[in-house]
Amino acid sequence: MAINKSWLQELDFTPAGQLYFKAETLAFRRSDEFGHRTCPGVYLWLVSADDGYDVLYVGKAGRTLEVRMAQHGSGSRPASQSKKGLQNAAELRKYLPDKPVEVWFRPSEQVLHLGVQIYQTSLDEEALLLVLKDEFANGRSLNVLGVSRSEQKSTSAA
Template sequence: MISDKELRQKDFVRTHQVECSGEYCEFKDLLNKSAIRERRLNEASCVYMWVEQKKDDHFDILYVGKAGKGVVQRLIQHRSGFKSSGTGRKNNVELQNRIHQNKEIFVYSRVASMVTFFEQKVSAYSAEEEALIAKYLPPLNRARVERRPDSGQVEVVGLEDVYHGEEIIEFIESLSEEDKILFKRLLTWALELEATAELDQKVVRGYTNQPNSLNGSPIYLFAKLGKKGNAKAHSWQVRISLSKLAVILPLKYLNPSLDKSLVDIKEQSNSFSPLDIKDFIESPSKYYSPHG
């Protein structure tokens, strides 16, 4: 939670209010065009937040984004995305649900700081977005599964909004077409688990004592994160490798009827990993028992 005073101390200004009277949400201007131009919010690289009003001028941060060509243009893109992209449609539903519960949602924006690298001044908007996501863990900066009601097609959306989510996308792009399909199925399974529904998501550099030769592997982690961004004790539920097609799971979920030769178990870290990832993806319940 953050207060209006804290936001303004960080040079954020309230620029828009989210309205959802129709099928798609809109962003109502709260500043006139002159004020937008004066603050350069129409052209400069910015970071912005969607925040939900709580009480006494305090807010929950729902989403953090960056805008390379000004927040005005970025919000226009969001409006288009509400209709046409998987992530946008999901966000539209989330915003609609909150507003229909009489919640007020605002956009706070700021022009990002300039920093000097190699004698060149550049905008720090990407770094600022990353730091804000790491600090506040907004619920809409997570990957989710969308099932299209018209076709039943499954789509994983929001990977680009996960902390260091670009590493997930880069890993997917490095896979063969067959393995891309398998990874999508693995990711969909993980995202739809009841155990991961309320967890934070981030990419971490890896752990020791991991099964399946995954020590130090970059990991897509599902866990409850503390204020410093570290996983709280015993909170992690899934670790997906970003170095090879593999998954690591808590040992308590190992199906007791499984032939133990099919998994690599590491007692020190209370974890196991299926040795045949294709077999796991075809039959997760063969390996994984949510009740242990």
């Protein structure tokens, strides 16, 4: 399954910006077209490939994308205690600055659940991981995912 621009757009993803390193810290440069979104949603980190994009990371932003990207930045600092943040930063350094890492975002909708309006970001993230699991399993994507491969297998078996 190739991840291409039309597939992303069919799922209401829009380009949000790019990742880069500012000194030793991961940073997010929001595109002017994306504007200031204030809703939760899911996002992908992508790099260009011959047949579309390789997915480096699937994540959810519980408040806003910019808040979540700032959290990634904090976790990527050399003094950080975040093992996963440091691992992600090390993997991203393999691409940056030679190959841009694009961030695509899809806002999550609110649903009425148990009488309460909630955003379905967790559901959106899990669905994306299930849709993309074959892509991750065949080794084309990096092991920098928000969910480990063993967690993906247990999620898809449920």
